[in-house]
Amino acid sequence: MSRTAVIVFAIVVVLFAVSWVAKAVVLSDTSDSGTLDAFLVTVAAFLTLAIYSFLYKDNPYYKFAEHLFVGVSAAFWMCQGFWTTIVGNLLPRLSEGMANWFMQPYQPGGYDLGFLNLSYTVLYWIPVILGLLLLMRLSPKGGWLSRWPLALIIGTTAGLNFVRYLRSDFIVQVSSTFVPLLGQEPHQWQGIGAFFSNFSLDASGQFVALLANWVIFIGVFCGLVYFFFSKEHTGLFGRASRVGIWVLMITFGASFGYTVMGRISLLVGRLTFLFEDWLGLIT
Amino acid sequence: MNNIGIIISLVLIFGGLLWLLIRSIGGHEVDRRVIFLFIFLSVAAPVIFRITFQEKATPVVEALFDRIENLPPGSNVLLSFDFDPAMAPEVQPMANAISRHCLNNGYNVVFMSLWATGQSLMTTTLSRVILPEFPELVDGVDYINIGYKAGNEGVLNVIVSDFRKMFPTDVNSVPLDSTEIFKDIKSCADLDLIIALGGGRPGPKEWVLFVGDPADVPVGVGVAAVVAPQLYPYYPQQIVGILGGVKGAAEYEQELTSHHERFADMDTPGIDMMGPQTLAHVVIMAFIVIGNIVYFRSRGKGGKS
Numbered sequence: 012m013s014r015t016a017v018i019v020f021a022i023v024v025v026l027f028a029v030s031w032v033a034k035a036v037v038l039s040d041t042s043d044s045g046t047l048d049a050f051l052v053t054v055a056a057f058l059t060l061a062i063y064s065f066l067y068k069d070n071p072y073y074k075f076a077e078h079l080f081v082g083v084s085a086a087f088w089m090c091q092g093f094w095t096t097i098v099g100n101l102l103p104r105l106s107e108g109m110a111n112w113f114m115q116p117y118q119p120g121g122y123d124l125g126f127l128n129l130s131y132t133v134l135y136w137i138p139v140i141l142g143l144l145l146l147m148r149l150s151p152k153g154g155w156l157s158r159w160p161l162a163l164i165i166g167t168t169a170g171l172n173f174v175r176y177l178r179s180d181f182i183v184q185v186s187s188t189f190v191p192l193l194g195q196e197p198h199q200w201q202g203i204g205a206f207f208s209n210f211s212l213d214a215s216g217q218f219v220a221l222l223a224n225w226v227i228f229i230g231v232f233c234g235l236v237y238f239f240f241s242k243e244h245t246g247l248f249g250r251a252s253r254v255g256i257w258v259l260m261i262t263f264g265a266s267f268g269y270t271v272m273g274r275i276s277l278l279v280g281r282l283t284f285l286f287e288d289w290l291g292l293i294t
Numbered sequence: 295m296n297n298i299g300i301i302i303s304l305v306l307i308f309g310g311l312l313w314l315l316i317r318s319i320g321g322h323e324v325d326r327r328v329i330f331l332f333i334f335l336s337v338a339a340p341v342i343f344r345i346t347f348q349e350k351a352t353p354v355v356e357a358l359f360d361r362i363e364n365l366p367p368g369s370n371v372l373l374s375f376d377f378d379p380a381m382a383p384e385v386q387p388m389a390n391a392i393s394r395h396c397l398n399n400g401y402n403v404v405f406m407s408l409w410a411t412g413q414s415l416m417t418t419t420l421s422r423v424i425l426p427e428f429p430e431l432v433d434g435v436d437y438i439n440i441g442y443k444a445g446n447e448g449v450l451n452v453i454v455s456d457f458r459k460m461f462p463t464d465v466n467s468v469p470l471d472s473t474e475i476f477k478d479i480k481s482c483a484d485l486d487l488i489i490a491l492g493g494g495r496p497g498p499k500e501w502v503l504f505v506g507d508p509a510d511v512p513v514g515v516g517v518a519a520v521v522a523p524q525l526y527p528y529y530p531q532q533i534v535g536i537l538g539g540v541k542g543a544a545e546y547e548q549e550l551t552s553h554h555e556r557f558a559d560m561d562t563p564g565i566d567m568m569g570p571q572t573l574a575h576v577v578i579m580a581f582i583v584i585g586n587i588v589y590f591r592s593r594g595k596g597g598k599s
Contacts, residue, residue, distance in 0.1 A: 066327065087411070092444040095410075095413075095444065115467055116467065171451060175507075176503065178503075273520045277380065277384075278570075279383060280384075282338055286342060
């Protein structure tokens with residue numbers, strides 16, 4: 012470790028201590044756990060600054076904050092999964108003893124198939140066994156056993172998604188593209204005279220509603236033409252294809268604009284935290 | 295004091311941009327860290343000096359607001375918190391405003407999450423908004439927090455036919471069967487409206503695919519800006535309204551404060567964020583203009599394109 016790095020580290024430690032003490036003094040008037048709250052706010056503030064220090068250049072403080080985030084996230088999700096699903100859903104259906112041990116209400120029950128009555132206790136051992144088989148992936152010799160539950164997961168997911176996506180992302184989307192080009196509720200077409208006499212640029216007016224439908228129609232048509240490669244893109248076909256490219260570019264531009272807005276929101280959120288919760292510059 | 299601060303900040307930012315333009319035309323490159331500094335200033339100044347603007351709801355936001363506003367009292371509404379702290383600055387203001395709106399109108403609200411991180415953010419809404427502002431409402435009767443379950447789309451696939459198989463208890467281990475609110479709710483088909491708040495996967499899109507369309511339940515969404523464009527094709531057939539990013543949150547807050555006197559003085563973090571958004575966007579556009587001026591000028595001189 013170089014001399015400069017040691018000096019920077021010492022400065023960071025001193026600043027952290029000063030911030031903690033100063034914040035604890037401020038919070039002691041309003042909170043019983045002022046020291047702990049001050050520590051948590053200071054840690055959050057320094058981790059925020061550590062992440063943003065990457066904008067200057069890569070450094071060990073950024074690396075530390077990044078690795079801490081990944082580790083804590085993984086542990087958090089695992090613990091939540093264990094307590095909400097395994098403890099909350101699985102164990103109370105396997106045995107009354109385990110339900111009582113984890114202070115969960117026992118959930119007896121089952122499925123009556125008429126000729127066969129399957130209790131939860133029997134049924135829920137199947138996911139337990141499959142879950143344990145999944146962990147066999149960690150074993151050098153028994154790794155192949157994990158393929159069985161994995162196959163079940165992939166097969167079920169693919170089957171479920173196929174049906175849902177086919178309905179919602181294909182059939183309904185195609186039907187949504189068939190929009191009336193000459194007016195719809197509450198703006199039925201009543202002739203060119205009525206159209207111009209009621210002309211308005213208001214977002215809820217007839218003109219904007221019609222324009223939106225025409226944009227959808229032309230946009231979808233020309234976008235599809237652009238992706239039709241069995242015919243050379245020349246002449247009228249080529250011009251439609253060019254409109255299709257423009258539609259795609261405008262779509263990408265809108266997505267980028269929204270992304271910029273999202274990223275700025277994150278910065279606003281962090282700066283609000285630093286100025287309000289940590290430094291107390293704003294209330 | 296605020297006005298002086300705003301004026302000094304604007305002079306600093308736009309003076310700096312002019313100086314950069316002159317330097318760039320002179321052939322000097324702009325270090326990327328200078329751009330970061332300008333973005334920081336353009337966001338920090340409105341946060342500190344509170345620059346805000348009036349919002350006007352766009353039709354997609356108005357559609358969701360009207361749908362919620364016009365539900366009959368006693369309707370069952372589900373709010374799903376499918377987001378994490380990274381999305382919270384954008385999505386939490388929507389979650390708070392919609393929670394206020396639903397509870398104020400006397401609906402039965404079910405809170406749940408498909409994200410582990412959503413559960414703690416849901417607790418934040420409950421402890422900072424619902425408990426202090428609606429002390430008369432009773433947990434399990436007027437609203438309920440059924441928490442998080444792992445399983446992503448699998449969770450939705452179960453609750454579309456039976457809530458109790460996936461959520462036998464609420465977050466406090468109280469059996470759903472013993473709660474007043476779940477007396478008439480067996481599955482998602484018994485809900486009058488679902489509001490999916492999020493931006494990742496599983497999120498609003500999965501709610502449409504796995505619950506909204508199969509069970510024929512109206513779905514409204516409040517999403518992080520990054521995914522908003524991907525959801526517009528579902529409006530208005532499969533999604534009744536969209537709050538896209540902090541702009542959507544600000545518009546919804548404006549509608550809520552103008553329609554309900556009770557909320558006239560409520561916190562409006564969405565509206566507060568539109569000041570920094572506006573100034574930051576102006577600075578980004580200025581950099582695009584500066585970049586193009588320098589590019590075309592260098593091309594005109596026969597320089598590298």
